[in-house]
Amino acid sequence: MDVLFGSIDVRDLLSSQDLEESSPLSAPDLRLLIDRLQIRSLDIKEKVRSYLLSHHSDFSHIFSLSSHSFSQTLSLSDDVSALLRLLSDRPLDLDIRHLADDIRRNRLELDDRREALQLLLIVSDLIRRLSSAREDLTAGSVIEAAKAVRDLKKSVPDPDDREPKLYGFLREEWLRCFDEVQEVLARAMGNAVVFEEEKRRLRVTFRSRVGETEGVELSTVLTAMDIVGVLDYGLAKVADLMIKYVIIPTIRDGSSTVLVEAVNQNSDQKDGAILSLVSSSDFQVDCLNGAAIFSRLIQVIKFIYEFIFFCNGTWMCCFGRLTWPRISELVIADLLSKAVPDDASKVAEFQNIIKLTTEFETGLKEMMFISPTDNEDDKLSAFAQNVEVHFASRKKNEILAKARNLLLQSEFVLSLENLSKGRTYYTPEVAEKISVHSVDLLFKPERCLVSEAASNLMELVHQTLQGVHMSSSRVAMEFYHAARDALLLYEAIVPVKLEKQLNTIHQVALVIHNDCLYLSQEILGLAFEYRSDFPGDVKERAVFVDMAPNFSQMAEEILQKQIQLVSGSLKEAIDGADGFQNTHMMQQFDSAKFSIDQVVFILEKVHIIWEPLLLPSTYKRSMCTVLDYVFSRITQEVLLLDDIAANETLQLQRLIHITLDNLSSLFDSLANDASRNEKFSEGSVWVQLEKMIPSLHKLRKLEDLLDMPLKSITTTWESGELVNCGFVSSEVQNFIKAIFQDSSLRKECLWRIASAGLE
Structure with a gap:
């Protein structure tokens, strides 16, 4: 059969071996090729037939097996169909499932009973051990009872939301037994260590009584507390x-001394020890004597170490x-903090x-008594x-407390007689009183009056900073902050x-x-001074x-x-004049005069308060500001009048x-020393005042304008004098319209004022 699976090469069927693959076949070649393919096909068929005949038995066996397998498949299909019909008629699978459920349920029930039995055995054992621990405690075997309670804690299950209630009962029983052991041991500790307050x-x-047993050793009680883990609780009350x-x-x-004595010291077995604090009037030690205090404390703690805890470090x-x-x-509050020196020079001591x-x-x-390795216990050291820090901190607190009390308790009212007469007219008695409050300003050539609180506060700051040259950096820094905070x-x-x-x-x-x-002046000088x-x-x-x-x-x-x-007060007073309208009427004039009197009264009151206290330059500046407001307001009110009768001009004048005359004493306080003795009728003083109070010049000129004829007013404007006084053309024109009736002369004067071009 290999010929069937071999490949046929067309070139083998042709006679020409030089045939190129790319060249087309000729007609003779094609006919030759067809003939040879037919011959080859017949040859192949003959070979196939010969192969089948030679293997006839093998093919017959294969076909027989195939037929038998097909028959068995049909039989199996019939059996399966019959089984399915049987199952559909009788539900055997349900019976099997019910049987499996019963087996599973019985097995779970058996497991539960086994667990319950095991739990009962555990509970029975725990209850027995708890009862045994209580019996040991009653019999005075506190160490055995403590060990039993400690071991039982490991056997009691931890709390769980799904645990049996019996576990909670066991836990409560263990806690109850634990509390009993704890209370008995704490009571035994209290019986062994007794404080006799009256006898000090x-x-x-x-040896003390524990339960029904006498003579239980104190060391045994402490050992039991250590085993059960209640040392903190048992020693808390004693501590x-x-x-x-x-x-x-x-x-x-x-005045107390520490005495230690043993009970039954002559016998082989001591019964106890006593620590006594004995006071003596002949023996008095300074409460700040560190050596004596530390010595007494060491004696007390050594007594505790030897006679209560028997040299047990734990x-x-x-x-x-x-x-x-x-x-x-x-120790810190009663000794160390009080021993901190008050002076920086004594810190070394x-x-x-x-x-x-x-x-x-x-x-x-x-x-x-304290840990040898934990530095946090070295609190005293x-x-x-x-x-240095504590010294500086205490000094800072003292300084701030003193400054605070000084500011809260000091009075800021300078109740000095004749204070309003002016600083150059003080009597010797008043001058002596003032000298207490009078201070020099570092960067101004003047003196001023300050409160006792300010002068004392600054003195405190100077005292604080005077010690920085003898102090360390940390102390000096605290002093610096103390001075600032004060x-x-x-x-x-x-x-x-x-x-x-x-x-x-x-x-x-x-x-x-x-x-x-x-x-502020003193603060500027602190940096230079210190x-x-x-x-x-x-x-x-x-x-x-x-x-x-x-x-x-x-x-x-x-x-x-x-x-x-x-x-604000002056504004209210001037508003009471109702714009100085209709002052030619007696009632209106009296109202306006009353307002002027109020203004003068307020200014005199301010003069009395301000002049003795403020610096001369500050007083002049402030008073001139107030006067300038008053004069400009009066001038403005008069110039706003739209109709002024002839008699009214005289009343306004x-x-x-009256205003200027009543303020003569105030003007005197503003004049320079060189002009203080001159009379106000002299022009030099008015010139000086008008330079300080611009609106004064305008008001005085307005007083003159109220009595001047129309041509004179016009001529004065054209000369520029009114402009120098602060008038503007609109004010002068409105003033003329308010005083003079309409006429050709008034029109001419108004035209001359408008065309003068002085603004």
Whole structure:
């Protein structure tokens, strides 16, 4: 059969071997090819027939097997069909499933019963062991009872939401047994360590009653507490009483000595020990004597170590955790903090306290009262080593407390007689009183009156900074912050304390203004005065100049507030004149004059308050501001009148004259010293005042205009005199229209004023 699977090469059937694959076949070649293919086909068929005949038996066997397999397949199909019909007629699978469910249910029930039986065995064993522990406790076998409770804790299951209720019952039983053991041991500890308050004694009994058993060793009780893990609970009450009746008197009573004696010392077996605190009037030690206090404490703690805990480091360490935080706080509060020096030069003398503190803590570590490796227990040494910080902190608190009390308790009212007469006219008695409040300003050639609080506060700041040259960097930095904070207290306290006075026209407001001005000047000088005294690394940070602008701004704000309040009062008074209308009528004139009198009264009151307190330059500037407002307002009101009768001009002129005449004393306070003795009729003084108060020149000129003829007014305008006084052409034109009737002359004058081009 290989011929069937071989390939036929066309070129083998052709005669020409030089035939190219790309060249087409000729007709003779094609006919030859067809003939040879037919011959080859016949040859193949003959070979196939011969092969089939030679393997006839094999093919017959194959066909027989195929027929048999097909018959078996049909038979199996019939059997399956019959089985399916059988199952559909009788549901055997349901019976099998029910049987399997019964088997599974019975098996689960059997498992539950086995678990219940196992649980009952466990519960029975636990209850038996709990009962045994209680019996041991009653019999005085506290160590066995403690071990049983400890081991039972491992057997009791942890809480679970799906646990049997019996587990909760077991847990409650164990907790009840644990509480019983804990209470019995704590009671035994309390019976063994007794504090006799009246006799100031601590009695330790080595054997005490536990349950129904006498003579149980104290060490046995402590061992049992250690086993069950209740040392903290059992020693808590002893620790509290030890602090109250032994440690506190030992620290605070300088006349007491510590005595230790053993009970039945002559016998082979001691029954206990007693620690007594004996006071003696002949033996009095300074409460700040660190050596005596530390010595007494070491004796007490050594007694505890030897006679209560029998030199057991674990028990002693537990007791130390309960008591050391409070003991260290007591020592710091009653000894170390009080021993901190008050003067920076005495800080070095504190080294002896540091040495005693270190030795004391070393002794405690040897007795395992505090941990030898945990530095957090070295609380006393840490405090003592930072003595500079504590010294500086205490001084800072003292400085701030003193500054606060000074500001809260000081009065800011300068109740001085004849204070309003002017600073150059004080009597000797008044001058002496004023000298207490009079201070020099560092950067101004003037003196001002300040409150006692400000001067004392600045003195306190100077005292604080005077010690920086002898201080370390940390102390100097604290002093620097203390000085700054003391000054800031003024800014924080005084405006709140005197808020009511600051919102009214009051002398106190000006005193605070002077205080702020004085403090700002002093603050600017602090850096120059003390910067060289600060240690090198603090010099760059010791800056005060940043505070000065705040006080300067505060002073200016207070002054401007007073000016606004005064201006508001003057505005109300001028408004009462009703625009100075119809003053030719008696009633209207009286009303206007009353308003002028009110204005003068307010200005005189302000003069009396301001002149003695404010700096001369500040007084002149502030008073000129107020007067300028008054004069400009009166001038404006008169110039706004649209109809002025002839008699009315005289009355208005009279009102202006009254105003200026009644303010002569105020003008006198504003004049320079060189002109103070000149009369106001002389022009030099008025010229000086008009330079300081621009509206005064305009008001005085308005007084003249009210009595001038029309041509004179026009000529005065053309000369530029009115412009120099502050008038504008519209004001002059309206003034002329209000006084003079319409006429050709008035029109001519108005035209001349409008065309003068002086504005």
